[in-house]
Amino acid sequence: MPDPSAEVLLDLYRRMVRIRLFEEVGGRVAEDGRMPTVLHLYIGQEAVAAGVCANLRPDDQITSTHRGHGHFIAKGGQYRPMFSELFGRANGACKGKGGSMHISDIDLGILGANGIVGGGIPIAVGAAFSNKYRGSDAVSVSFFGDGATNEGSFHEAANMAALWKLPCVLVCENNFYGEWTPQHLHQAIEYIADRAAGYGMPGVVVDGMDAVAVWSATQEAVRRARAGEGPTLLECRTYRYFDHVGMKGLRIAYRSQEEVDSWKARDPIQALEARLVEAGALSAEEAAAFKAETLAEIDEAIAFAEASPFPDPAELLTDVYTEATS
Amino acid sequence: MTTITEIQTREISYLSAISEAITQCMREDDDVFLVGEDVRLGSVFHVYNDLLAEFGERRIVDSPISEAGLMGLGVGAAATGTRPVVDIMFMDFMGIALDQLVNQAAKMKYMFGGKARLPLTVMTMAGAGGSIAAQHSQSLEAWLCHVPGLKVVMPSGPYEAKGLVRSAIREDNPVVVVCNKWSLGIMGPVPEASYDIPLGQAHVVREGSDVSVVALGRMVHEAMAAATILAAEGIDIEILDPRTLSPLDVETLATSVRKTGRGLVVHEAVRFGGIGGEIAAAIQEEAFDWLEAPIMRIGAPFSPVPFSPSLEKAYVPNADTIVQTVRHLHARRV
Numbered sequence A: 001m002p003d004p005s006a007e008v009l010l011d012l013y014r015r016m017v018r019i020r021l022f023e024e025v026g027g028r029v030a031e032d033g034r035m036p037t038v039l040h041l042y043i044g045q046e047a048v049a050a051g052v053c054a055n056l057r058p059d060d061q062i063t064s065t066h067r068g069h070g071h072f073i074a075k076g077g078q079y080r081p082m083f084s085e086l087f088g089r090a091n092g093a094c095k096g097k098g099g100s101m102h103i104s105d106i107d108l109g110i111l112g113a114n115g116i117v118g119g120g121i122p123i124a125v126g127a128a129f130s131n132k133y134r135g136s137d138a139v140s141v142s143f144f145g146d147g148a149t150n151e152g153s154f155h156e157a158a159n160m161a162a163l164w165k166l167p168c169v170l171v172c173e174n175n176f177y178g179e180w181t182p183q184h185l186h187q188a189i190e191y192i193a194d195r196a197a198g199y200g201m202p203g204v205v206v207d208g209m210d211a212v213a214v215w216s217a218t219q220e221a222v223r224r225a226r227a228g229e230g231p232t233l234l235e236c237r238t239y240r241y242f243d244h245v246g247m248k249g250l251r252i253a254y255r256s257q258e259e260v261d262s263w264k265a266r267d268p269i270q271a272l273e274a275r276l277v278e279a280g281a282l283s284a285e286e287a288a289a290f291k292a293e294t295l296a297e298i299d300e301a302i303a304f305a306e307a308s309p310f311p312d313p314a315e316l317l318t319d320v321y322t323e324a325t326s
Numbered sequence B: 001m002t003t004i005t006e007i008q009t010r011e012i013s014y015l016s017a018i019s020e021a022i023t024q025c026m027r028e029d030d031d032v033f034l035v036g037e038d039v040r041l042g043s044v045f046h047v048y049n050d051l052l053a054e055f056g057e058r059r060i061v062d063s064p065i066s067e068a069g070l071m072g073l074g075v076g077a078a079a080t081g082t083r084p085v086v087d088i089m090f091m092d093f094m095g096i097a098l099d100q101l102v103n104q105a106a107k108m109k110y111m112f113g114g115k116a117r118l119p120l121t122v123m124t125m126a127g128a129g130g131s132i133a134a135q136h137s138q139s140l141e142a143w144l145c146h147v148p149g150l151k152v153v154m155p156s157g158p159y160e161a162k163g164l165v166r167s168a169i170r171e172d173n174p175v176v177v178v179c180n181k182w183s184l185g186i187m188g189p190v191p192e193a194s195y196d197i198p199l200g201q202a203h204v205v206r207e208g209s210d211v212s213v214v215a216l217g218r219m220v221h222e223a224m225a226a227a228t229i230l231a232a233e234g235i236d237i238e239i240l241d242p243r244t245l246s247p248l249d250v251e252t253l254a255t256s257v258r259k260t261g262r263g264l265v266v267h268e269a270v271r272f273g274g275i276g277g278e279i280a281a282a283i284q285e286e287a288f289d290w291l292e293a294p295i296m297r298i299g300a301p302f303s304p305v306p307f308s309p310s311l312e313k314a315y316v317p318n319a320d321t322i323v324q325t326v327r328h329l330h331a332r333r334v
């Protein structure tokens, strides 16, 4: 696999920063009670969404999870419709009907965050089926957690994807916890990628704190999928810095500060920033300017969202069905 | 029958009442164990917070995120001599577990010619109202009531929660306990000692003469608020809490409607296809000759539960909706 160009590295970096800053500011705003919702924050896992989505075309599809903001941003979602959605406003990405756990934009190939653990995996496989059926060379990607690989939906979908050589990539973000339950208390295996063998597809273990590693592994998986060689299971080993939900401290001491610190020491954004600066592809000033610009865009989007109207109660009964059958 | 005032009671929350019932059942009977996602640490709702310390990991079993397997494990364990309490965190996740509940648990005894015994309790949280949107807010009790072989209870307050959970655990049939996640903080007098609330018995929460309001779960509290407003207008409603939805105590409900001549059923589940339709029809068959007006139903509109507060406020039935419908019903004459 050739080294990615500086352009690719910068792209990965920007996607990660856009996710991180959105989550940091959004997390605080939610914690202040300004949003009607709590947020499942993605902070720490940015390399996965960025590294995967940098390989995708606009017409490729993804399915996401309850921890879905990072995937939404990495696949091209914009701040304004995101914040409007999180604030429950009529001009949100889902007209205020979905919220954080259901944020989606099918025009961007985002088939939804999901409130049902494992719910998105068969849907991605269905999209892959449809792509193949329609003769499109688009691929689909499903993001899901370590905990989700204990749902029947994962196993059933993986089997079908491999059986029919469907053009999809199954991306497990192993952050080592499902809510507060550590991996060793919810499955007897250490490497989730091992499950791939049971379905007849390659399983690849990836350093999920390294955007370049994720990018490279996904590049091969997407190539395989587009070439009709079938699905790949990527296990990206990563970590969420905050609790299962929200930004306040941990609900209980289910993991040690040393553990958290050891992962933060490998922060994907800092690592890539250092690499870019060292390679002369990015100056410290440029990095700071990009962050400042991004923060300004976030502030503007929040102000825009908070000034936007709530949906009219009459909206309750619209969108339940498609009105005219095509 | 002892009444609630004759025994040692104190104010505790709906949440504590559930936890106390399970704790007492587990102390009494080693066959009772709890299995569910994150129950070791109390579950997302903190309902089981103190259980691990007292009962240890043999009896407080953290399961993988595997609702179908989890429910099936409950069925197999119940059929072979234990009394499992299976926690399905949000009622919405019942979708995944439904095959084991509906095709296995509910039918095993019958299909086996009566030989099996299924002392399975399923705990789950329903209820909208907190902007947690379409997949974490549903009230799906009608699905379960439609299945012969299952029993379904819906505690309205702390007293009901403790008694119904205990009865469910001691019952030799599968019982689903549909709690309301937005009621967990409700306080009320609850006896310290354990007690059963017999399954299949409705309760007259408030006596009244003008309109019978059958309210389910959290809607009992909305009906009580409505009663105060209506009393000021000279309308005296009787409030009934079915407590158990299947089997349904039609006689108590019909007796009330025969007295008042008017009936209203209130639940927060979607109105169309909701259990309110069954309740209204069952009452009507027993009280037709006494009716002054059609039995009405209040439920949620025919849409998924929305996220935005402005939509959700219009979605969940409340005291105002009840007041308006009761006024309308009260004014009707045959």
Ligand SMILES: Cc1ncc(C[n+]2csc(CCOP(=O)(O)OP(=O)(O)O)c2C)c(N)n1
Binding pocket: A065, A066, A067, A115, A116, A117, A118, A144, A145, A146, A147, A148, A149, A175, A177, A178, A179, A244, B037, B065, B067, B089, B093, B096
């Ligand atoms: C079917 C289903 N079961 C349980 C839950 C509750 N729940 C939400 S997130 C979560 C943990 C998921 O863990 P994992 O898949 O590892 O994702 P992570 O939160 O670590 O990103 C659980 C149990 C749910 N939303 N859906």
Ligand SMILES: [Mg+2]
Binding pocket: A145, A146, A147, A173, A174, A175, A176, A177, A178, A179
């Ligand atoms: Mg996880």
